[in-house]
Amino acid sequence: MTRFDAVLLGLVVASSVMLVQTKHEARLLYLAQENQNRRSMRLDVEWRQLQIERATLVTQDRVQRLAQEKLGLAPPRPEQIIPWER
């Protein structure tokens, strides 16, 4: 057995250990990616639900009612509107 053979053997062993290590890491990363995918889907769903909720909160009816009842606002009368040209 030459020294060269010994070096090769060492490299083979090291490479196989690294292969195992890389495979393990790949598996971990895959799991992490899957988790993130699921999270992203969950957030998408939540976003969509929030959009619907916001749409329900900003309907003309509701805003007008709140403005009139809670804030005591009223639609401007024509004489209260001052138009000007830009």
Place this chain on the structure above:
Amino acid sequence: MEQKSINPLLVLAIPVWRQRMVVFSLLCLFAILVLRAAYLQGIQDEFLQQQGEARYERQIEVPAMRGRVLDRNGHILADSSPVASIWADPAKVRQWSHEDLSRLARMLGMSTDELGRRLEKGGRRFTYLRRHLPPDEARPIMGWPQEGVGVVEEYLRFYPQGEAFAQLVGLVDVDGQGIEGLEASLNSSLAGESGKRLVVQDRRGRVVQDSVWVERPRDGRDVVLSLDARIQHIAFRALEQAVARHQARAGGAVVIDVRTGEILALANWPSYNPNRRTGLDLSEVRNRVVTDLYEPGSVMKPLLVALALERGVVKPETPIDIQGGILRVGNHSIRDVHATERALTVSQVIQKSSNVGVAKIALGLDPKDLWRHYRAFGFGTRPDLPLPGVAAGRMLPPDSLKPIEVATMAYGHGISTSLLQLAHAYQAIANDGVMLPLTLMRRDAPPPIDEMRRILSPQTARQVKAMMELVTQPGGTATRAAVNGYRTAGKTGTAHKLENGRYVEKYLASFVGYAPASQPRLVVAVMIDEPKAKSYYGGAVAAPVFAEIVGQVLPSLGVAPDMPGPTVAAAQRPRG
């Protein structure tokens, strides 16, 4: 004899027993493999096949997300949200241990007793425990160790704008397919296409391992409408109040942008809440503005006068003898409701809404020309809108028009139209005689030139507009269509309703007009069906709704008032 190089191994004498031993042990190993294979294939095959089937790959369908319906400013009119429903097989769940049952109850956020009641109440083999949960909350159920519970994932449609848009936007059925309104007519574009995913499922059909997409789902496309949620709400509320005030049966209103042909609001009453779909009444689902036909009455008069002006038969100041308000045509007589003076100018005929006046003008016209003229305004032609049940309306055949038919057509009887068609005709007049195609979709560019149609010369259109402005001024039939700060114009209509071919003592009050009169921006058409309290005239019932809508919408669109009004000083005066 000289030996060169002899491998020492070759010289070694190997005993025969050693050779045989190697061959024998190899054969033994081989025999073990054969026996093992035979055992698996022959004796244990059933068990293994079961195990294999339990973990097989399968294509499952992944539903596409339905597109949203948005108004012109991006407000959501309809949107879907994924939800999960938890079901149980009561027969199986009842066999669970008490421990498992209480664990499930805890998961569902209910007491064990309540869970028991739910299981009793539902079907024998299938019952919903919870419906329409956020998908996250149902997740633990998906991996439930015992058999008997599961999760269905579905989409639920939400309509944040509620009843104001109910008939227009429509509804979807339990499977998420459109069945009413735009949801139905635009279904193919909203629905998208479902995809397929390859997954590994276990014995109970649970997804054990996600794998690749065979085909990704193509989500439905969003639809951006020309409608403006603000204007729609203003129109809907104004309509609702008027219907209540006059104890009417129903009502409709439509708002069109004069310059683009876009429909900005399309409201109906009665309405329903599309988010609660139990106990739907068909009369609430109908989009009356586009599907219901009626005899429009006096609203048609400006169109007739426009033709007479166009043909040079009369001028706005031509006097018409209205003969005390009665005109005999054949053995029928036509009467005026508001008759006072003996002679009216053509302008006053419109202002006072004289039936006799327009009938006399009509009798001086070629019946076929009149028929073609009405046809050009779109009557008897189905408006090209993506809505179910859009009505075309009816006109008498042009070849056999009798004088009495011509006379009644002049004041809008013997012809049936939808409110939308009337509004469209008025769009052409307000736009100086050029009719634009109507649309429910937002127009980001003006409509193509070849789709615009000139129906009246600009001069004629302006003369008719001047007459219609008189209607809302003192002395006109619709002084209540006047709006503070803006000049308005339009025409009232009060039509007798036909039932089984006879006119009955039921009325349909309408007003179609536009504003600001100096530079028309909106056409607003209002129809109130069978007003009962006090008055039933278009000027008293429908015109105030027009004024209400115009008075609120124009300022909110930033349209400058065109009527000289109080000065700035008045604006700064504190409210009384």
